[in-house]
Amino acid sequence: MDLLEPRSLDDALGMLRQHAPLMPLAGCTDVFVALQFGTETARRFLNIWGLDELRGIDVRDGVLRMGALATYTELGRSPLVWEHLPMLVAASREVGGMQIQNRGTLGGNIANGSPAGDSLPVLAAADAVVVLRSLDGERRVPFTEFYTGYRATVIRPDELIVAVEVPPVEGAQWFRKVGTRAAQAISKVVMAGVRAPRPRIALGSVAATVVRLPQTENALAAGSTLEEAQRVLRQEIHPIDDVRSTAAYRLRVAANLLGQFWAETG
Amino acid sequence: MRVPAATGYLLWIPPRAYPYPSRDPVSTSVGRNVPRKDGIPKVTGAALYVDDLRFPGMLYGRTIRSTISRGRITSIRFDFDTAGFTIVQAGDVPGDRCNYVALLEDDQPFLAAHQINHQAEPILLLAHEDRDVLNAAKVEIEYERDIPVMDAQASPVVFKEIRIRKGDVERAMETAEVIVEGTYRTGHQEHVYIETNGVIAVPEADGGMTVHGSLQCPYYVHKALKALLDLPDERVRVVQTETGGGFGGKEEYPSVIAGHAALLARKSGHPVKMVYDREEDMVATTKRHPSVIRHRTGLTRDGRLVAMDIDVLLDGGAYVTLSPVVLSRGCIHAAGPYRCEHVRTVGRAVMTNTPPNGAFRGFGAPQTQFAMEVHMERIAEALGMDPVRLRDINALRPGDTTATGQRMGDDCSALEVLRTAVERSDFHRKRAEYAGTGKGIGLSLFYHGSGFTGSGEVHLKSKVALEAREDGVRVLVASAEIGQGTRTMLAQIAADALGVPYEEVEPVQPDTAQVPDSGPTVASRTCMVVGGILQKCAQEMREKIGMMTPQEYARLHGPLLVTRQYEKPHDITWNDTEYTGDAYATYGWGCDVAEVELDPVTYEVRPLRVTVVHEIGKAIHPLLVEGQIEGGTAQGVGWALNEHVVMRDGAMANAQLTNYTIPTTLDTPRLDVVILENPSSYGPFGAKGVGEMPIDGPAPAVINAIRHLGLDVRDIPAIPEAVMEVACASR
Numbered sequence: 001m002d003l004l005e006p007r008s009l010d011d012a013l014g015m016l017r018q019h020a021p022l023m024p025l026a027g028c029t030d031v032f033v034a035l036q037f038g039t040e041t042a043r044r045f046l047n048i049w050g051l052d053e054l055r056g057i058d059v060r061d062g063v064l065r066m067g068a069l070a071t072y073t074e075l076g077r078s079p080l081v082w083e084h085l086p087m088l089v090a091a092s093r094e095v096g097g098m099q100i101q102n103r104g105t106l107g108g109n110i111a112n113g114s115p116a117g118d119s120l121p122v123l124a125a126a127d128a129v130v131v132l133r134s135l136d137g138e139r140r141v142p143f144t145e146f147y148t149g150y151r152a153t154v155i156r157p158d159e160l161i162v163a164v165e166v167p168p169v170e171g172a173q174w175f176r177k178v179g180t181r182a183a184q185a186i187s188k189v190v191m192a193g194v195r196a197p198r199p200r201i202a203l204g205s206v207a208a209t210v211v212r213l214p215q216t217e218n219a220l221a222a223g224s225t226l227e228e229a230q231r232v233l234r235q236e237i238h239p240i241d242d243v244r245s246t247a248a249y250r251l252r253v254a255a256n257l258l259g260q261f262w263a264e265t266g
Numbered sequence: 267m268r269v270p271a272a273t274g275y276l277l278w279i280p281p282r283a284y285p286y287p288s289r290d291p292v293s294t295s296v297g298r299n300v301p302r303k304d305g306i307p308k309v310t311g312a313a314l315y316v317d318d319l320r321f322p323g324m325l326y327g328r329t330i331r332s333t334i335s336r337g338r339i340t341s342i343r344f345d346f347d348t349a350g351f352t353i354v355q356a357g358d359v360p361g362d363r364c365n366y367v368a369l370l371e372d373d374q375p376f377l378a379a380h381q382i383n384h385q386a387e388p389i390l391l392l393a394h395e396d397r398d399v400l401n402a403a404k405v406e407i408e409y410e411r412d413i414p415v416m417d418a419q420a421s422p423v424v425f426k427e428i429r430i431r432k433g434d435v436e437r438a439m440e441t442a443e444v445i446v447e448g449t450y451r452t453g454h455q456e457h458v459y460i461e462t463n464g465v466i467a468v469p470e471a472d473g474g475m476t477v478h479g480s481l482q483c484p485y486y487v488h489k490a491l492k493a494l495l496d497l498p499d500e501r502v503r504v505v506q507t508e509t510g511g512g513f514g515g516k517e518e519y520p521s522v523i524a525g526h527a528a529l530l531a532r533k534s535g536h537p538v539k540m541v542y543d544r545e546e547d548m549v550a551t552t553k554r555h556p557s558v559i560r561h562r563t564g565l566t567r568d569g570r571l572v573a574m575d576i577d578v579l580l581d582g583g584a585y586v587t588l589s590p591v592v593l594s595r596g597c598i599h600a601a602g603p604y605r606c607e608h609v610r611t612v613g614r615a616v617m618t619n620t621p622p623n624g625a626f627r628g629f630g631a632p633q634t635q636f637a638m639e640v641h642m643e644r645i646a647e648a649l650g651m652d653p654v655r656l657r658d659i660n661a662l663r664p665g666d667t668t669a670t671g672q673r674m675g676d677d678c679s680a681l682e683v684l685r686t687a688v689e690r691s692d693f694h695r696k697r698a699e700y701a702g703t704g705k706g707i708g709l710s711l712f713y714h715g716s717g718f719t720g721s722g723e724v725h726l727k728s729k730v731a732l733e734a735r736e737d738g739v740r741v742l743v744a745s746a747e748i749g750q751g752t753r754t755m756l757a758q759i760a761a762d763a764l765g766v767p768y769e770e771v772e773p774v775q776p777d778t779a780q781v782p783d784s785g786p787t788v789a790s791r792t793c794m795v796v797g798g799i800l801q802k803c804a805q806e807m808r809e810k811i812g813m814m815t816p817q818e819y820a821r822l823h824g825p826l827l828v829t830r831q832y833e834k835p836h837d838i839t840w841n842d843t844e845y846t847g848d849a850y851a852t853y854g855w856g857c858d859v860a861e862v863e864l865d866p867v868t869y870e871v872r873p874l875r876v877t878v879v880h881e882i883g884k885a886i887h888p889l890l891v892e893g894q895i896e897g898g899t900a901q902g903v904g905w906a907l908n909e910h911v912v913m914r915d916g917a918m919a920n921a922q923l924t925n926y927t928i929p930t931t932l933d934t935p936r937l938d939v940v941i942l943e944n945p946s947s948y949g950p951f952g953a954k955g956v957g958e959m960p961i962d963g964p965a966p967a968v969i970n971a972i973r974h975l976g977l978d979v980r981d982i983p984a985i986p987e988a989v990m991e992v993a994c995a996s997r
Contacts (some may be wrong), residue, residue, distance in 0.1 A: 037545070037922075096932075178868045181908055182932035186924055243912045243920040249869075249987040252994070256867040 002044040009053040012160060013135050015046055016233035020157040022046040026069055027103035029096065030112045054107070054162055057081060064166040068107025069169040072119075073098075075106060085166055087173035087192050088122045094177045095119070097184045107161040110143075113209070119178055120210035121192035123164060125173075131163040132156075140165070150208035171196030172265040176257055180244055188245040191257040195265035197221065201258065204238040206250050213237070216258070226262050230255040274307040295758040295768035298349060298862065299889040303753040304508070304772065313508040316464040316480050321537035324466070325352065325393040327530045329540070330405045331550060335414035335619040335916035338380050339389065345404040352393040352534035355379075357527065360496045367521050367587075369486070371425075374585035374622065376494060376525045382409065384584035384621045385917035386550040387520070393530040393538050414619035414916055418581035419558060423617035425582050426590035428597045430845045432669050433608035438573035442564025446645045450561070450637035451981040452965075454911035455554035455626060455904075456918075458928050461510025461746075463519055463551055464541030467527035474501030475528050481520035482512045483786035484744045488778045490521035491528055506776040512748040513901070514625030517788050518587055519551045530962050548921035552624030553911060555580040555592055555615070559600070559637035569651050571606040571660050574669075578613035578634055583622035589615035592623075594719050595789075596630025598849045599962075601669040602638035603680045603713040604660040607671040620916045625788060628961045631714055632905070639710040639966030640980060643973055653970070654688050657711045672848045675915040677946045677954075679855040679881035684711050687857035690940060691877035696861065700974065704866065707876070708970025711858045712962040715850030716955030717791040718944075720840040723832055723851075729782035732797060732803040733761060734826040736815030739766060741773040743784040743801060745792045750957055751890035752792055758886050759797045759950045763804030782829060790854070790955025793886060794948065795832065801950040803828045835948055852946040854954045855881040858899070858963035860935070862971040869986040869993055871972055873903050873935035876964060879944040883954035888941065890957055895939050898960025904929040906965035910983045 004022060006012035016022055023042035025031045026049045034040035048054060050104040057078045064084040066075065072092035075081050081088055093119045095101055095109075109117045110130060127141040132155060143164075155161065171263055172195040179185025190204040198221040201213045216233045224232070239250035288795065305749040306735040307313040324869050344353075355902035356379035359365040365379070366372035378389050389407060394400040415421050439445065465479030481487055491502045492670050504524070509516065523540055530538040541548070557580050564573040580596055582589035597613040646653040688694070696707045717723055731742035741760050745881055747753045757771040764771070774780055805945050807828045811819040819826060840847040864870075878899050883892040908927045914922040920926050945952020965982055972979050 033924075036543075099396050178870075180925070181871075181927040182931060183930045184924075185927065243925050246987050249990055253868055253986075253992060 004044070004046045006046065006048065006051065008163070009051050009133070012046060012048055012051060013133065013158070016158045016160065017135050019044065024048050024111070024160060026105045026108050027071065029100050029104040029124040030108065037111045048160065059084060062166035066106055066164050068105060068161045068163055070106045072101035072104050076101065085122065085126060085169065085173070087125070088119060090120045090175040090179065091118045091192070094179070106164060110146070110164070111153070111155065111161055112146060113153055114152070115207060116187045116190070116205045116207055117210065118187060118190055118204070121190050121204045122175060124210050124212050125192040125194050125200045126169050127168045127200070129165045129167060130161055132159040133162045134159045138162070144212055147209040169194055174261045176260065178253055178257070186244060189202050189250050189253050189257065191254065191261065193261040193265070201261070203237060203254055206237045206254055211237065226259055230258055233258055273979060294578060294762050295611050296762045296886050297884070297888065299887060300754065300758060301334065302890070303757060304747055315461055315510060316466060316478060316507045317541045317569050319466055319478060319507065321466060324537040324539055325395050325534055326397045327391060327393045327527050327538045327540040328400050329388045329526060329930065330392065330407070331552070332378065332382045332385060332389055332407070334382055334409050334411055335385050337382050337409040337411040339382065339407060339442065340376065340410050341408045341490050342390065343406040344485070344883070345406055346402070346875045350394055351403065352530055354391040354529045354533050358496065358533060364494050364496055365524065365732055366493070368490045369518055369521065370590060371586040374587065376522065376529070384619050385915065386621055387584070388526065391526050391530050391696065392665070393534055400537050404985070416618055416620070416916060418579055418616050421616035421618055425586045425617060427592050427616045428593055428613040428845060430597055430609065430611040430669050432671060435573045435575050435608045435610040438562045438608035439562070439575065442572045443567045444565045444649060445562065446648045447562045447563070448560070448641050448644055448980060450640055452557045452633045452636055453983055454556050454623070455909055456548055456911060456926055457513040457515030457626060458923070459511030459513055459515055459644070462542045462544060462547040462585065463523050464539070465520065465524045465527045466537055466539045467524065467531035467535040468529045468632035469535055470501070471495070472501065473501070475531065476503040476505065477524045477528060478505045479505050479520055479524055480516060481506055482516040482748055482788060483520070484510070484746070484747050484778050485783045486774045486786055487521050487524045490525055494525045495528060495532065502778070504778045506746045509748045511748060512787070513627045514629065514788065515552060517786060519624065544923060545921045547613070548926065549682035549918050550621060551612065552587065552622055552626070553587065554626035555582065555623040555630065555633065555639070557581070557596070557633035559634060561637060561641040561674045561785070563641065563645060565645065565649065567649070569649055569656050569659055571604055573608040574601050574606050574610070576600045576611040578611065580615040580630065580633070581618050581620070581623060582615040583620045585622045587622045587624050589623065590748055592625065593631040594630070595715070596634045598670060598715065598719060599631035599713070600638060601633055602642070603711055603855065605662050605666040606660070611669060620913065624942050627901065628958045629789065631958070632902070632962050632965065635710070635962045636713045636966045636982065639712065642865055643708065643970040647973070653709065654684070654693060657684055661711065668849070670849045671846045677852055677883065677944050679942060679944045680711060680713065681880045682942060682944070683855045683857040683881050684940065685881040686861050686940060687877055690938065691859035692878065693859055697974070704975070705860045705861065705863050706971040706974035707859065708967050708972070708974050709857060710963040710966035710970065711857050712953065712959070713853045713855050714790060714959035716794045716852050716854060716949070718789050720844055720849055723791070723795055724834050726785045726832065728785040728796060728799060728832045729829055730784045730799040730803055731782050731827055731829040732800065732807055734807060734811065734820045736817055736820045738770045738772060739764065739816045741771060742781040743796055743800065744776050744778070744781050745784055745796050746776055748787065750864040751887060752787065755793055755886045755890065756797060756800055759801055760804050763801045763950070764808055764816065790957045790959065793950070793953050794852070794955050797950040797953065798948065799830050799832055801842060803830045806830065833946055843850050851948040852883070852954050854883070854956060854959045856959050856963050858967040860964065860967035860971045862968060864972070864975050864989070869990040871907055871968070871984060871989060873907065873968055875936045875938065876967065877902065878960070878963070879940045879942065880947045880956070880959060881944050882956045883946045883949050884943050884952035885941050886951065886953055891941060892939050894956050895960045896937050898958070899937055899964050900929055900934045902961040902964030903935065903968060905961070906968040906982050907984055908933060910985050
């Protein structure tokens, strides 16, 4: 196994261009598990943990910008995130345990692309934008267009996620993770919602990727009753049985979560 | 703090903070929270576990396992360069009769030669000096598949059947005014000891074999290795290394992994280390037996038990292992701590093509008492009766007899634990207050026999030795410290019985070359049985040394070794064929009150608080006792609500700690532990067994609290998916 240690972001992008494919790693909270289980095929890694250019959380022109290496601990403690994206604070506090929160990063959660990633429904519901950079420059991809399939993304082999930008979010934000236990758990269903004139709802662990629910959102925007919206939701998602839960449970609980979101933000 | 309660019992309520034990010389250590013998090395990291040990020239071993549930091996192909590898197959085992794990029945091979009976069955062994090279080796095995037996209820093979009869159930049932029936199911449970199974086998120059390992029963492994390697007693040596938990999972399984490492060590001539990773440990090693238990109970309208008809079915997995003994304890506890003149219990342990199930804390009793206590709640419901009152009028009292006809002595404490738990938890006020709020409260009453069942202790003939030396007193027992506090507790008993300071007594590391066979570390027997023999050794030593200290005596006369063997108390009788008599010398008694809250959005049941009242004779070390009770209660809550072994094609599909979810601190309710002491005349200082009983009560108490919410749950684990099914069906 090879581990490349860039000293700067440009250095890292140069290595990606020259030595691709490389698996970037930062907190290693997913990579180490995959290596241990023998499911990680990559053998050459790029350690970006030390690249301070990818850290930092700030707000410019109302846009919240979070560096790719922002850890869950940093997100959960940031006054800016508290102010602009409180549902991400809630999500960050429910990721793994404290050790995972200290090492796991927002960029890593996005790149890993697990359909159960806890921060992902928040980013989907917030209409976040992923900032990708290569030696050729930056491009911005709406988060809802970032995934192309199960753990598949638009990211090119020579690109790194450098930041996530979130435009101002109008309306009450809501988040709930339903895990396999009270802590140190993987989501069975996870929902983020924004209660605006046109509500925005995203779910994790119910499809191959995190999903927005445009039909359910349309129904609610058009003034449907909650019961009607729940019926639309049940048509809109097609969860599966796996070792953690059942399709029937995910479907019913997703509808219940919609009800709880609606009741608590109304 | 000791408060004599109104019952005449000693009520011991654990204080919030424990004062650092005094260094002043004291005459007694029993009943005090002395520093544990293994505390400092464990906290500082100095304690050596098996994976910390290395031997010169040591190789790593790996097990190649079946990927089907039932069939025959048709071909084996090595898709790697075999140079530098040691390879062991069934044909390498000395003789046909040697290839069976010596325990109860000769049916489980160390290595499958042709026939496969379960997933993850060991087929061949590899060893290599480089662990990465070892793990990269690919072996292709082809099979001819047969249809496996997956459903215990449809199994054609019965490993063991047990019948317990008291009175005439059929005639009595006809006189019953009310009959309540029900079927209850429990699932597999994985031990999740913090350290996985692991051993190192070291071949000796004289052809002998030494095994160092994480294990509970050095002499079980000794027996299995002698049979496998065809060696005499003295050429096999088993050393228990520091062990990170067992819960029964290191009772019989270490014989298998030790045998594998020994086969590789013998063939290679090198020491061989085998330590399972978590996934292999979960997939391949034993679990708690799943059960299906049916009750048919006749009562009078005012709630007196008239007749109990009980059918117990345990899924033994592919091989017999310890299933007959698990079934025995399960059946004996199946009628609960109740008096009833007409009882019939029929139990069967059957074969399925799944990995063998085995010993797990409680050993069958948690399954049968789960069924009994949930059934009692349904009886109370059917009679429209207060569940406390139903238990109160039927609970065993001194002078009553159990289903095997065992007459209860004065140390029978069913009523005391029930009444203490009900009062302390404010059960009746909360029962009324919680109605219709999304909260529920339920209770369970249970007991647990201390020591081996029936004539088990007589057959074991356990030996214990105590040695006075110039540098202090040594306890020589095969009982393993696995985190539960054995070393500390035995040193306390020896110190007080001998009249020397606790600090001057040291139990030696269990090593079959050094310690006598004091039996396995199982069955809540270490304190009561092994501790009892040790107490007699100490009393005998005290008589011999007179007014001298052990050290003074040893300086004058040389070391003094006193060895004693188990002696059956004269007033205990057991009939193994009729299953009648004194099943256990004594019993511990417990009552749990669980309070839960249902989340209507997610169907998650959150345990809020469990009040745990245990009567255990005498708490030798109250803090360790409390630790056992808290840990066992949390483990029982996990079994009830979280821990779901997902079986797919006969193999555990969620064999990771992320997906097999034992309770975290946030999933564990507040525990209010009360220890009552009503001494038994059979245990040292009145002590009874304590290790297993805490896991008997939490599951039924939690499920009865869910019943209080109006949900008819009869099976565990009651994971949210299952609770949803019940909640939505009852709408």
